[in-house]
Amino acid sequence: MKKVNYLVISAGIAVGIAALVLTALGNPANMGFCIACFERDIAGAVGLHSAAKVQYLRPEIIGLVLGAFLMSVATKEFRAKAGSAPATRFxxxxxxxxxxxxxxxxxxxxxxxxxxxxxxxxxxxxxFVAGIAIGVVFLKKGFTLQRAYAVSTVEGSVLPVVMTGLLILGLAAPALFHASTEGPGSKHAPALIALVIALVVGALAQKARLCMVGGIRDLMLFRDASLLYGFVAIFATVLVGNLILGNFHLGFAAQPIAHSSELWNLLGMVLVGWGSVLLGGCPLRQLILAGEGNGDSAVTVFGMILGAASAHNFGLAGNPDSLNEAKELVVGGIGTAGKIAVILGVVVLLAISLINSRQEVEAK
Amino acid sequence: MIDARGYVCPMPVILVQKEVKAHAPQTMEVMVDNSCSVENVTRFGSSQGYQVSVKPQGQDFLLTLSK
Structure with missing residues (x-):
């Protein structure tokens, strides 16, 4: 397993460059590519939440799914499958x-x-690493959401079709969708450029099996670092790009669209790492899998969009750090509802992990 | 034979890893249904000292691991 996976590295570099370019063209700072943020913006665009600052039909999500779909069809890797605990995945x-x-x-x-x-x-x-480690413990205990089965091509194509529909509506009748006039949702690269870049990234990510959780997980499970190269390549590319462009600002306070309420930064990412291991891949990977015919991942994406809508309807999402009129730092973070939601999330993940783990008595 | 069809990564590799740990077989066959799992099982098998051959079978793939 010492062979370097150049495809993963290339895909990582491509994602890093895409993030830098999209940011330079208008996407929010340090948010060239963010699956969570962009699905939240789409949830806002279609009216599932009414947080006025985060509503925009992000072409990046559409492009990622369709790029993965086209690549998987072209390389005959498209497989319509579903039935592996879809409701739990939601x-x-x-x-x-x-x-x-x-x-x-x-x-x-x-x-x-x-x-x-x-x-x-x-x-x-x-x-995130702690969350992955918890997930890996349950994988070793026999956690599984059971297998998926072959389904009709139509069933496997639901997310690509939905994304195509959103694309057509977005082009033909943009007034249908909410669009922020201020805040992160109002900051975006030109739609067609974003779409084309995302198509390329989606295709590459499909081919390279790029996954942010997979690298750390596989290192823990199998001492296999191959996917980790993608993670490192994205970081290195963005770091070098930001240093060249003068966008590198080291620190904790008042970072772009970020808060320095550290306990909740930590616990939020525990949920993400743990949940992603149970799902078999990070949010980006779910989009790619849904693009290559996995109906369970399509359900997961719908679950993520519902989660995004809930996060804003119930005030669970983090508030960024900001400066007040006297230029003093106002530390952001989350409110009581958000804290309760994170703790509830830990309880739910623990229950799902335990219920779906078979105690194996197999001798070593 | 390990039937890992219907599972996505990392499940097929976990199933193979369990078999290797439990019985350290000289040969084993693994059936998977996606290219990603073919790559992952092949990589894991090689790291454990197995020669891996892949035979497409319809929509699926039969991997033979042997020492």
Missing amino acids: VLGAFVMIGALVFLGCPLRMVIRLGGGDLNAVVGLVG
């Missing part, structure tokens, strides 16, 4: 999203934030 998807929005970013944005010098993301990474 719930897991929702709590992974709530955890991500408490931290203010999916694992991909965590890496991008690290590359921008945001040290809160180091705390997030510690939580």
Whole structure:
């Protein structure tokens, strides 16, 4: 397993460059590519929540799914499958999203934030690794959501079709969708450029099996670092790019769309790491799997969108640090409802982990 | 034979790892249904000193691991 996986490294570099370019073209700082943030923006765009600052039909999500779909069809890897505990996955998807929005970013944005010098993301990474470790303990105890089965091509194509529909509606009748006039939702790269970049990234991520949780998980389970190279490549690319562009700002306080309420940064990412291991992949990977015909991952994505809507409807999401009129730092973080949601998430994940783990008595 | 069809990563590799730990077989066959699992099982098998051959069978893949 010492062979270096150049495809994963190339995909990681491509994602890093895509994040830098999209940020330069208008996406929010340290948010060139964030699955959690962008699904939240889509949830807002279709009116599932009414947080006015985070509503926009992000072409990046559409492009990722369709890029993976086209690549998997072209390479005959498209397989319509479903039936591996879809309802449980829906719930897991929702709590992974709530955890991500408490931290203010999916694992991909965590890496991008690290590359921008945001040290809160180091705390997030510690939580993420801890969450993965908990998930791995249950995998070793026999955790499984059971197998999926072959289903009709139509069933396996639901998310690509939904994304195509959103794309057509977004182009033909943009007024249908809410669009922020201020805040992160109002900051975006030109839609067509974002779409094309995401199509390329989606195709590469499908081919390279890129996954933010997979690298650390496989290292723990099998001492296999191959997927980890993608994680490192994204970080290195974003770091170098930010240093060149003068966008690297090392510190904790007042980082772009981030808060320095560290306990909750940590616990939010514990939920994300743990839940992603149970799901078999990070939020990015769920989009890619759904693109290549996995109906269970499509259900997971719908769960994540519901989680995003809930995070804003019930005030669970993190509030970024800000400066008041006297230019004093106002530390952001989450409210009581958010704290309760994170603890509830831990309880739910523990219950799902225990219920689906078979105690194996096999002798070593 | 380990039937890992319907499972996505990392389950097929976990199933193979368990078999290796439990019985350290000289040969074993693993059936998977996606290319990602073919790559992962092959990589894991090689790291454990197995030669791995892959035979497509319809929509599935039969992997033979042998020492």
